[in-house]
Amino acid sequence: MMTTLRIGLLTLVAILTGCQPSSPEPPVPVFGTLERDRVELRAHHAERIVSIEAKEGQQVIKDQVILRQDDRSLRAQWAVLNAQKQAAQARLQLLINGPREQELARAEAQLDAAASASEEAKRQLDRVKALADKNLGSESNEDLLKNRYDQSVAALRSAEQTVSELREGSRQEQIEEAAAQVAQIDASIAELSVALDKLIVRAPSDGLLERLPSKLGSDTLPGAVVAIMLTGEQPYARIHVPEPRMAQFSVGQNVSVRADGFEQTFNGRVRYLSAEADFTPWLALNKDDRERLSFVAEIDLVDASAKSLPTGIPLQVTNP
Numbered sequence: 001m002m003t004t005l006r007i008g009l010l011t012l013v014a015i016l017t018g019c020q021p022s023s024p025e026p027p028v029p030v031f032g033t034l035e036r037d038r039v040e041l042r043a044h045h046a047e048r049i050v051s052i053e054a055k056e057g058q059q060v061i062k063d064q065v066i067l068r069q070d071d072r073s074l075r076a077q078w079a080v081l082n083a084q085k086q087a088a089q090a091r092l093q094l095l096i097n098g099p100r101e102q103e104l105a106r107a108e109a110q111l112d113a114a115a116s117a118s119e120e121a122k123r124q125l126d127r128v129k130a131l132a133d134k135n136l137g138s139e140s141n142e143d144l145l146k147n148r149y150d151q152s153v154a155a156l157r158s159a160e161q162t163v164s165e166l167r168e169g170s171r172q173e174q175i176e177e178a179a180a181q182v183a184q185i186d187a188s189i190a191e192l193s194v195a196l197d198k199l200i201v202r203a204p205s206d207g208l209l210e211r212l213p214s215k216l217g218s219d220t221l222p223g224a225v226v227a228i229m230l231t232g233e234q235p236y237a238r239i240h241v242p243e244p245r246m247a248q249f250s251v252g253q254n255v256s257v258r259a260d261g262f263e264q265t266f267n268g269r270v271r272y273l274s275a276e277a278d279f280t281p282w283l284a285l286n287k288d289d290r291e292r293l294s295f296v297a298e299i300d301l302v303d304a305s306a307k308s309l310p311t312g313i314p315l316q317v318t319n320p
Helices: 002-019 072-097 101-133 139-168 172-197 243-248 304-308
Strands: 030-042 049-052 065-069 200-202 207-211 225-242 254-259 265-273 293-301 314-318
Touching: 030 207, 030 293, 065 225, 072 172, 101 139, 225 243, 225 265, 225 304, 225 314, 243 293, 254 293
Parallel strands: none
Antiparallel strands: 030 225, 030 314, 049 065, 065 200, 207 225, 225 293, 254 265, 254 314, 265 293
């Protein structure tokens, strides 16, 4: 009888124990690191670095000068282009203004002199021909005077052409051609101005100057990284979500973030979820999860105190 009663009591205890609700398991964190937007500043020209005006680890503001490259070569090209522009502008102005009265008078005087010289050469040639017809002159002398006459006629025609051009003034085509030459030089100067400005490396936004790979006095190649900045007011967490847990995250969702070495729990908001899976990096998850596929997610840390967190610190993200 006693044995039966004992068995009944034990059965009742077991039933009552099984009916008690089990305590909820704590959420399993997802691991990642703290990141900031990284910007690489590159050289545009193969010139030597002559000045570094910011230090690694320094906070810089937008448009602050970080370093300068040697500009002497481009400055020399600038001087040549400006001299060419002055000459082209002078020629254009000369064509627009047309000839001066003194130039026209000088050309007309040269025309009169050429006409007189041609008439004199013609008289001498005619006289020698008349003597030759009477067998009183030499053939060589006649040839000499013939050449002299032909030259005088050519000089007369050239003088006539010069006077005609001066009287008519500059043609519209000549003015347009000179104006186009000035515009072409202006375009080259503008292009060179842009190239000169690119010799000065400036901060594209406020941020932290993380590294200066190139040193003072070093020669750079076009496209070489000369400075690396961390930008953005707030840092963000980059995590790797295992495929089975993707349904637990959505863009705009609020999450909790813990950083190694910090007691505070930071508030975060999911801003990005990758649509393509990738193999999980070895350092992102615990040992049992490393072989699984994961999806990259980015989470904004909205607390102002998160600004002081160091870049690259390990993080744990959980659903609240």
